[in-house]
Amino acid sequence: MPKAGAQHGPTSPLIEARGLVKQFGGLRAVDGMSISLARGEMLGLIGPNGAGKTTLFNLLAGSLKPTAGTIVVAGEDLSRRGPERRIERGVGRTFQIPKPFAEMTVLENVLAGGQHQAGESIWMNFLRPGRVAAEERAAVEKARSLLDFVTLSHLEGEPARVLSGGQRKLLELARILMADPQAILLDEPAAGVNPTLLELIIDRVLDLNARGKSILLIEHNMEMVSRLCGRVVVMAAGRYLTEGAPADVSRDPAVVDAYLGGVAA
Amino acid sequence: MSVELVAYAAFFLTMALTYAIMCLGLNVQWGQTGLFNVGVAGFVAIGAYVSALLTTPDTPERFGGFGMPIAVGWLGAALAAGLVSFLIGALTIRLRADYLAIATFGVAVAVQLVALNLEPVTGGPFGIGFIPRPFADLAGNPLAFSLANLALLAAVVVALYLALERLVRSPWGRVLRAIREDEAAARALGKNATKFRLQAFAIGGGIMGLAGAAQAHFIGFIAPDNYVPMLTFQVWAMLIVGGSGNNRGAILGAVLVWGIWAGSAGAFAALFPPGEQARAAALQIVMIGVALCAILLLRPRGILGEERVVSRHLGRLSQLRRAGPQPTDKETSRAGNP
Numbered sequence: 389m390p391k392a393g394a395q396h397g398p399t400s401p402l403i404e405a406r407g408l409v410k411q412f413g414g415l416r417a418v419d420g421m422s423i424s425l426a427r428g429e430m431l432g433l434i435g436p437n438g439a440g441k442t443t444l445f446n447l448l449a450g451s452l453k454p455t456a457g458t459i460v461v462a463g464e465d466l467s468r469r470g471p472e473r474r475i476e477r478g479v480g481r482t483f484q485i486p487k488p489f490a491e492m493t494v495l496e497n498v499l500a501g502g503q504h505q506a507g508e509s510i511w512m513n514f515l516r517p518g519r520v521a522a523e524e525r526a527a528v529e530k531a532r533s534l535l536d537f538v539t540l541s542h543l544e545g546e547p548a549r550v551l552s553g554g555q556r557k558l559l560e561l562a563r564i565l566m567a568d569p570q571a572i573l574l575d576e577p578a579a580g581v582n583p584t585l586l587e588l589i590i591d592r593v594l595d596l597n598a599r600g601k602s603i604l605l606i607e608h609n610m611e612m613v614s615r616l617c618g619r620v621v622v623m624a625a626g627r628y629l630t631e632g633a634p635a636d637v638s639r640d641p642a643v644v645d646a647y648l649g650g651v652a653a
Numbered sequence: 654m655s656v657e658l659v660a661y662a663a664f665f666l667t668m669a670l671t672y673a674i675m676c677l678g679l680n681v682q683w684g685q686t687g688l689f690n691v692g693v694a695g696f697v698a699i700g701a702y703v704s705a706l707l708t709t710p711d712t713p714e715r716f717g718g719f720g721m722p723i724a725v726g727w728l729g730a731a732l733a734a735g736l737v738s739f740l741i742g743a744l745t746i747r748l749r750a751d752y753l754a755i756a757t758f759g760v761a762v763a764v765q766l767v768a769l770n771l772e773p774v775t776g777g778p779f780g781i782g783f784i785p786r787p788f789a790d791l792a793g794n795p796l797a798f799s800l801a802n803l804a805l806l807a808a809v810v811v812a813l814y815l816a817l818e819r820l821v822r823s824p825w826g827r828v829l830r831a832i833r834e835d836e837a838a839a840r841a842l843g844k845n846a847t848k849f850r851l852q853a854f855a856i857g858g859g860i861m862g863l864a865g866a867a868q869a870h871f872i873g874f875i876a877p878d879n880y881v882p883m884l885t886f887q888v889w890a891m892l893i894v895g896g897s898g899n900n901r902g903a904i905l906g907a908v909l910v911w912g913i914w915a916g917s918a919g920a921f922a923a924l925f926p927p928g929e930q931a932r933a934a935a936l937q938i939v940m941i942g943v944a945l946c947a948i949l950l951l952r953p954r955g956i957l958g959e960e961r962v963v964s965r966h967l968g969r970l971s972q973l974r975r976a977g978p979q980p981t982d983k984e985t986s987r988a989g990n991p
Contacts, residue, residue: 449841471837471840471841472840472841472844472845472846475843476843480842483838487835487837488838489839490834490835492827492830492831492961493961496961499824500827500828500831500842501842502824507823507824507825508828509825513823517819520824524824563842564841564842567843
């Protein structure tokens with residue numbers, strides 16, 4: 389069933405979530421959901437408004453802690469761990485509404501994604517300034533090549549607050565790529581982006597996947613999901629509904645029903 | 654210029670520099686990290702009292718007086734205030750900014766009340782006197798004494814400035830600013846926000862303690878009255894006027910606001926009859942308030958404002974690159990578009 393583009397890794401899934409439950413007061417936003425992301429896969433997560441997609445996403449990214457269930461990332465149980473532990477296991481995320489470091493320059497934003505930097509220790513800046521400087525030079529070079537990748541090079545010295553909505557999404561992508569994740573969780577990358585920039589984002593996401601990055605994509609834009617994902621998981625009312633190739637899923641009566649019943653526009 | 658005038662100018666600047674140190678401490682906490690500390694006076698007081706206790710001669714009616722060298726006092730003050738900041742931070746640093754403000758304010762009031770009431774240690778309302786002054790053997794020559802003290806404080810400020818600039822322009826400083834700008838995004842990049850905020854809070858508190866010690870030794874006498882919330886307000890005014898997030902701005906703001914404060918005190922003493930001077934003193938606070946409003950209206954980022962640091966390791970490189978032709982892009986004109 390998976391598209392030709394999706395390559396399965398030799399080992400276990402990169403992210404494996406089982407029986408996730410998230411209770412907010414009387415509301416079960418996620419109600420026993422399981423999902424797994426294979427190495428190199430580009431997986432779509434769709435569902436009507438209120439299906440619990442964003443809550444599930446936040447559970448996977450660690451910014452919410454599950455009421456029940458487990459999340460195993462690259463073989464380590466991170467169910468109870470905060471978001472800062474995800475990236476060291478190779479999982480990065482973007483935000484539905486981008487969160488640039490507004491007063492920092494575009495280049496500095498990307499540099500902030502660096503991992504294991506000696507210069508993040510107060511003492512190393514005084515005891516090993518040479519090592520800090522060498523790392524920093526390498527980091528700047530890498531950050532600039534990532535800015536080239538997302539076509540923001542010409543803005544590297546500008547504060548991130550001047551970027552448009554779509555540019556902010558690209559900046560977030562570059563920032564998380566700085567951390568060399570194996571998997572990227574993309575939260576509605578198409579929302580509020582003009583068509584030209586959207587094509588660029590789609591192109592870059594395909595490129596990343598071709599280079600072996602696993603991608604989990606939450607998206608309302610079904611056309612985008614069809615173009616990108618080999619496999620789509622459908623969620624409704626906090627639960628797993630079905631999965632399959634995008635074309636099959638969008639014809640599935642249960643899915644159509646969930647969308648028609650779920651959207652109270 | 655008369656000798657008195659030079660001596661007074663040196664005295665004025667030395668006092669201003671003690672405030673500059675406090676301001677540098679607050680800049681680490683607020684300017685870099687966005688930690689809303691409204692208990693500056695408390696951390697300054699801890700430094701002042703610790704150094705006074707360490708360095709004054711043995712006094713029968715109160716604890717200590719350990720007669721140690723001044724340098725030990727200053728170091729002890731910075732360490733003690735840094736340690737207290739660390740402990741308070743460990744309890745409160747996860748709080749939202751407004752709650753952190755309430756907590757730190759409470760700490761400062763508690764410290765001041767302890768200083769006022771714990772007579773066997775702090776000397777109570779009368780404070781601690783005979784705190785050894787640096788270069789005391791020069792006291793016979795006011796000019797030499799003032800200049801030597803000014804040189805000492807200037808050296809401390811320069812050393813602190815250089816050390817802080819190195820940190821601000823390092824990956825460590827970058828993480829602090831990232832946390833200040835968006836904590837959730839910083840955490841998603843693997844940055845342990847609590848750890849970095851705690852480090853910044855403790856370092857800032859330690860610097861405030863050092864400032865308290867330096868001031869105590871320069872004046873030679875401390876009392877609980879010195880560490881009321883007005884001090885916190887002054888230091889905040891200094892940082893906002895000079896430019897939050899900018900270490901040079903912190904120093905400049907301290908000198909300017911202290912100039913307004915000391916200058917207006919002199920002017921009011923000359924202008925008003927002695928019977929009215931206590932009431933006229935309230936005008937000093939008004940002056941600071943007016944200066945603050947003027948700055949916020951005219952230069953909301955302060956006189957110097959925060960610089961866009963990229964990294965201390967690529968200054969020239971980035972200038973070269975930015976000096977090159979800038980491709981025009983339709984998107985660049987969409988400044989401020991969310």
